[in-house]
Structure formats: structure tokens, C-alpha cells
Amino acid sequence: xxxxxxxxxxxxxxxxxxxxLRCSPMKxxxxxxxxxxxxxxxxxxxxxxxKENIIDESGMPKERFSAEFPxxxxxxxxxxxxxxxxxxxxxxxxxxxxxxxxxxxxxTRLTVL
Amino acid sequence: xxxxxxxxxxxIVQKGGISIINCxxxxxxxxxxxxxxxxxxxxxxxxxxxxxxxxxxxxGRFTISFNKSAKQFSLHIMDSQPGDxxxxxxxxxxxxxxxxxxxxxxxxxxx
Numbered sequence: 709x710x711x712x713x714x715x716x717x718x719x720x721x722x723x724x725x726x727x728x729l730r731c732s733p734m735k736x737x738x739x740x741x742x743x744x745x746x747x748x749x750x751x752x753x754x755x756x757x758x759k760e761n762i763i764d765e766s767g768m769p770k771e772r773f774s775a776e777f778p779x780x781x782x783x784x785x786x787x788x789x790x791x792x793x794x795x796x797x798x799x800x801x802x803x804x805x806x807x808x809x810x811x812x813x814x815x816t817r818l819t820v821l
Numbered sequence: 822x823x824x825x826x827x828x829x830x831x832x833i834v835q836k837g838g839i840s841i842i843n844c845x846x847x848x849x850x851x852x853x854x855x856x857x858x859x860x861x862x863x864x865x866x867x868x869x870x871x872x873x874x875x876x877x878x879x880x881g882r883f884t885i886s887f888n889k890s891a892k893q894f895s896l897h898i899m900d901s902q903p904g905d906x907x908x909x910x911x912x913x914x915x916x917x918x919x920x921x922x923x924x925x926x927x928x929x930x931x932x
Binding site for chain 2: 741743749750752753756763764767799803808809811813
């Protein structure tokens with residue numbers, strides 16, 4: 709029973725490039741959340757999705773960031789024209805319902821040079 | 822009002838001692854309070870969680886104490902072990918599905 713899967717685990721991009729982070733939720737989980745963790749800080753909510761729908765993107769920066777959770781395939785967090793301030797660990801979590809029992813993936817550590 | 826304040830920022834405990842981490846919140850609509858454990862380079866792992874209709878929950882060496890009137894909750898780790906050395910995060914959830922996290926406590930248990 710695989711947990712939440714994220715890839716890549718590490719991603720290096722130069723300023724101005726695009727970053728694509730992928731997340732496959734746990735089996736049976738239809739709710740996906742993305743969080744960002746800056747060094748020495750807690751996790752900050754970015755976006756909450758269900759299949760084919762963005763439910764809450766109140767934590768997502770208005771520009772350059774987008775997320776999707778298509779009918780088939782993993783959830784994708786996309787960061788366009790990355791800047792050094794985007795360097796962080798990005799964690800995906802999934803839950804079966806009601807937001808309780810968040811299970812986190814291992815994260816993608818993005819480094820922007 | 823959405824903040825969860827966590828203290829201390831770091832904690833050093835001797836093996837066999839009790840580790841205590843505290844959190845406070847303002848939003849009375851929060852109805853679920855989990856604690857997560859995170860090792861370096863790993864994702865947070867759910868440790869234990871409590872709802873506000875319960876004042877205490879215990880699972881093995883880990884206990885959550887909840888004080889609804891004070892809007893505070895704490896994690897107690899009994900008989901702390903070096904393997905418990907990690908960063909601990911409290912969190913809270915209200916009507917929104919996402920979690921609001923505290924800033925984390927870096928626990929070091931000395932052998």
C-alpha cells in the first residue's frame with residue numbers, strides 16, 4: 709500500500725526556467741493539498757484540489773504558480789519563470805475526506821540557481 | 822486569527838526525560854489538532870491527533886493534552902529516546918480542509 713508519491717525528489721532550475729512537481733495521492737484518497745516549507749519554517753498551505761477541480765487556492769501566489777489534478781494521472785504543481793525565492797521544499801499531502809488524516813509525501817526540494 | 826503559535830523553537834532533553842511542546846491558537850472554529858514528526862530530508866508524518874471534545878489522548882509514549890478554554894494544546898513525549906530527535910509540528914484544521922501549522926520545534930534527545 710504505497711504512500712503519497714512525489715517526484716522528482718530534488719529539482720535544480722536556473723532563474724527563468726519552469727519547474728514541474730508531481731504528486732500521486734495514496735490509493736483511495738481523492739483530496740490533494742500542496743504545502744511549501746521554507747528553511748527553518750513550518751509548512752504553509754498553497755492549494756487544495758480534488759479530481760479536475762481546484763477547491764481552494766488561497767495560499768497560492770497569484771502569478772507564476774498553477775496547479776492541476778487531472779482525471780487521470782498525478783497532480784502537478786507548476787512554477788513558471790522561477791526565482792531564487794522559490795527555493796523551498798514542496799510537500800504534497802492527500803486525505804480520503806474532510807481534511808483529516810493528511811498523509812504527506814517525501815517532498816520535492818527545489819533549488820533555483 | 823488563523824495562526825498557530827508553537828513553543829519552544831528548540832528543546833534539548835536527556836534520554837528518559839519528558840519532552841513538552843506547546844501550541845496556542847485563536848480561531849475557535851478549529852476542530853482537529855494533529856501533531857506531525859519530521860526527520861531531516863523527509864516529509865511530515867502524522868504522530869497523534871485530537872478533537873476538542875477530548876481533554877487528553879495517549880498513544881504509547883505520546884500524549885496530547887488539550888485545554889479548550891485556554892485555546893492551548895501540548896505534546897508530551899514520555900521516556901524520550903535519541904530516536905525521537907526530530908522536528909515536531911502542531912497543526913489545526915477548521916471548516917477549510919487545509920491544515921494551519923505551527924513554526925516547529927527541533928527536539929534533541931541526548932543519549
